[in-house]
Amino acid sequence: MPVTTPLRPWREHLSTGSDPTSVDLGAGGTLVGAFTARWSAEPSFPVLGAPDGDGATGRYRWLVADELEEASRRAAHRLLGTGAVPGDRVMWSVGSSLEGIVAHLGALRAGLVVVPVNPAYGAREVGHIAADVRPRVAVVDDPVRGRWAREALGGDLVVVGPDLALPEGSEVAALDAAAPDDPALVCFTSGTTGRPKGAVLRHRNLLASARSVALAWRWTADDRLVHALPVFHAHGLCVGIYGTLVTGASAVLLPSFDPGAVAGQAASPSSSLFFGVPTMYHRLLGSGHLAALARLRLCVSGSAPLAADLHRRCSEVLATPVLERYGMTETLMNVSNPFAGPRRAGTVGFPLPGVEVQLGSGGEVRVRGPNVFDHYWERPAATAEAFAPATDGGAPWFATGDLGAVDDDGYLVLRGRSSELVITGGFNVYPAEVEDVLRTHPSVADVAVVGTPSEEWGEVVTAFVVADGPPPTVEDLATVCAGVLADYKRPRLVHAVDRLPRNSLGKVVRAELRAAVGRTG
Numbered sequence: 001m002p003v004t005t006p007l008r009p010w011r012e013h014l015s016t017g018s019d020p021t022s023v024d025l026g027a028g029g030t031l032v033g034a035f036t037a038r039w040s041a042e043p044s045f046p047v048l049g050a051p052d053g054d055g056a057t058g059r060y061r062w063l064v065a066d067e068l069e070e071a072s073r074r075a076a077h078r079l080l081g082t083g084a085v086p087g088d089r090v091m092w093s094v095g096s097s098l099e100g101i102v103a104h105l106g107a108l109r110a111g112l113v114v115v116p117v118n119p120a121y122g123a124r125e126v127g128h129i130a131a132d133v134r135p136r137v138a139v140v141d142d143p144v145r146g147r148w149a150r151e152a153l154g155g156d157l158v159v160v161g162p163d164l165a166l167p168e169g170s171e172v173a174a175l176d177a178a179a180p181d182d183p184a185l186v187c188f189t190s191g192t193t194g195r196p197k198g199a200v201l202r203h204r205n206l207l208a209s210a211r212s213v214a215l216a217w218r219w220t221a222d223d224r225l226v227h228a229l230p231v232f233h234a235h236g237l238c239v240g241i242y243g244t245l246v247t248g249a250s251a252v253l254l255p256s257f258d259p260g261a262v263a264g265q266a267a268s269p270s271s272s273l274f275f276g277v278p279t280m281y282h283r284l285l286g287s288g289h290l291a292a293l294a295r296l297r298l299c300v301s302g303s304a305p306l307a308a309d310l311h312r313r314c315s316e317v318l319a320t321p322v323l324e325r326y327g328m329t330e331t332l333m334n335v336s337n338p339f340a341g342p343r344r345a346g347t348v349g350f351p352l353p354g355v356e357v358q359l360g361s362g363g364e365v366r367v368r369g370p371n372v373f374d375h376y377w378e379r380p381a382a383t384a385e386a387f388a389p390a391t392d393g394g395a396p397w398f399a400t401g402d403l404g405a406v407d408d409d410g411y412l413v414l415r416g417r418s419s420e421l422v423i424t425g426g427f428n429v430y431p432a433e434v435e436d437v438l439r440t441h442p443s444v445a446d447v448a449v450v451g452t453p454s455e456e457w458g459e460v461v462t463a464f465v466v467a468d469g470p471p472p473t474v475e476d477l478a479t480v481c482a483g484v485l486a487d488y489k490r491p492r493l494v495h496a497v498d499r500l501p502r503n504s505l506g507k508v509v510r511a512e513l514r515a516a517v518g519r520t521g
């Protein structure tokens, strides 16, 4: 009988001498409670900075804690002034900017539930989310997304820009009243199956996860994060922004990922942390800019597998190996390589403080803990399907859809997903959504979309097409995707086939399609 090594216990993430029983991930009660406590403790501390204007001057604009408190308070009142009441949803679709973060924090302080939406989404994608969560307000940096949302709702939506200034003297409502169990975010994700659904995360989930990574990664007020991730996904928002605010640290928000700009910021003596997806490390390495990150105390990778070879090549340039961790929108951060112990390439480490992980049938990774979301928005059946009852009388396990195994050192190795999800550059693409759009092309008789390996993107969206007439090219398919799907979802490769491989139930055998394609650049 094979001997199975147990996963290392989470206490191994703690610094020597720390008592695991004293870990309280819920201290402060809510996320906003934790932020505002930090702000009042050190009002003149510079918290968030961003390049001034278009960044050409090399100057930065900083918000100190006091300014962040005041600006987010005004934003909260402005949002409540629209008639929104605690519990109402706010669609929040902005690029990385100080105003965007202030608006976000204002919404949380007002007790509103933020629904982040990728600003690259088109009318159909925005419409789906708006129709599902029925927001009262939309905070958008392009009014067209507000219009699409309003159209999907059939009217009745207040659309505002991210700059939510409010005249003096018009503040009335009590803020920061959300309770730990109140919902804070609805984040749309493909989930493990089916069409996009909203994962409802409560204040206590967000706080627990931010605290857990802070403990494991020794994140303190002395740290400054070089933040180049999108703020509308859990990696950039719940790890990057919330982690910074909960620890009382600081961050420089770059408006987009540019290897030179990341290197420039990393060179600043105050910078100490960088979090990225594998595609970012690939680009930093390829452009020669990774060396500038060698002076940072910690570089973290997540959201998609960091190829062991890329991990090793990065580690040759950096002072310490990249720390790979594993998370998910529904659970936030689950598992991490250690800050102090060996960071093993090709593994994601062991459970973070407070998180329990087990392997279910077929090696599916299951998670439970204070970080795990509550339910899918108005999808009781999908929620029930996602959780497996516990046999120990404890909370049910969330079934991630990721397949894993434990290596000889007690580290988790991810071996793929049981779902059809494609992860390209850290963004999720659900094949059915793309296939539906591709079928609208007149030359497409049948189509299946899979992810095929790519050194730069991890996976690239690849279409196998049974053509009706001349086979369509990548460019032909792009014409039906334009304006309907965010650009990262459109196929980068297309293969013409006579027929799609199907099993006896008529389901496309995607593994066979993936196997038919070699590695691309």
Ligand code: MCA
Pocket: 229, 230, 233, 234, 235, 236, 256, 257, 277, 279, 280, 302, 303, 304, 326, 327, 328, 329, 332, 424, 425, 426, 427, 457, 487, 488, 489
């Ligand atoms: C951009 N393009 C992409 C992607 N991003 N294509 C496929 N996959 C992508 N991810 C396209 C653009 O549309 C463009 O197409 C072309 O690539 C070049 O664009 P470029 O400007 O160079 O790309 P970029 O803007 O630099 O984007 C690359 C990126 C970005 C910075 C790596 O993809 C990114 O920010 N990824 C991070 C995603 C993320 O935060 N995921 C976390 C999810 P064309 O040439 O046709 O115009 S949260 C999560 O997964 C859990 C919680 C977790 O564990 O973290």
Ligand code: AMP
Pocket: 189, 190, 191, 234, 301, 302, 303, 304, 305, 306, 324, 325, 326, 327, 328, 329, 330, 348, 400, 402, 414, 417, 423, 428
């Ligand atoms: P999302 O739904 O955007 O939150 O994506 C979550 C998925 O990203 C997980 O279920 C994993 O499949 C994948 N993921 C996140 N981090 C890693 C990692 N370090 N290695 C492999 N896959 C990862």
